[in-house]
Amino acid sequence: MIDSPEKSTVDRDWSAYYRAVAGRPPRDTLLKALDLFELEKSTKSPRLAIDLGCGDGRDTVELLRRGWQVLAIDGNAEAIAKLCDRQDIDSTWLETQVMQFESLILPNSVNLINSSFALPFCHPEDFPNLWHKITTSLRTGGRFCGQLFGDRDTWATAYPNMTHYPKEKIEELLQPFKVEYFEEEEHHGETAIGEQKYWHIFHIVASKK
Secondary structure: OOOOOOOOHHHOOHHHHHHHHOOOOOOHHHHHHHHHHHOOOOOOOOOEEEEEOOOOOHHHHHHHHOOOEEEEEEOOHHHHHHHHOOOOOOHHHEEEEEOOHHHOOOOOOEEEEEEOOOHHHOOOOOHHHHHHHHHHHEEEEEEEEEEEEEOOOOHHHHOOOOOEEOHHHHHHHOOOEEEEEEEEEEEEEEOOOOOEEEEEEEEEEEEEO
């Protein structure tokens, strides 16, 4: 069951979520972005990626496996602890931070910012500043990959403190980018922990102009 509008998203049962998604593969949007980088042989390694809202590291693991330097950021200390405890990573090129979206500080000249199903959890009032930070942090030719939620998603009304946009607004957000992959998904389904909901998702891979 979807939580009431009064309940903050940060009060959701993240421990149950981490248990439910443990061992799942990296997101397709990340894999698409990484494959595009592999075609660009001129970029020197190690490249810098930020995994924003990294959770327990399902995407971070793949980035490290491919030789990327990774700054993994999550607002939940439990998530970062789980990532650091993983046995399937070489942490040589890994840095972690516990940080909320509203206080986020990003480095300059980043090659890739990955945010899988995390950005919608930013409060609507804070999202424009967060998106500006993401856009300005990326170097020219750097990529963003991840998901944004549409205005027909169940959580758009269930959680007014989350960010949901119509397609036209998302296209406006992507103006500074060359869109390389864009898929709009809508269907009835459930969350990783079994909540029934209607999904309205935009899957994105885009290169900064």
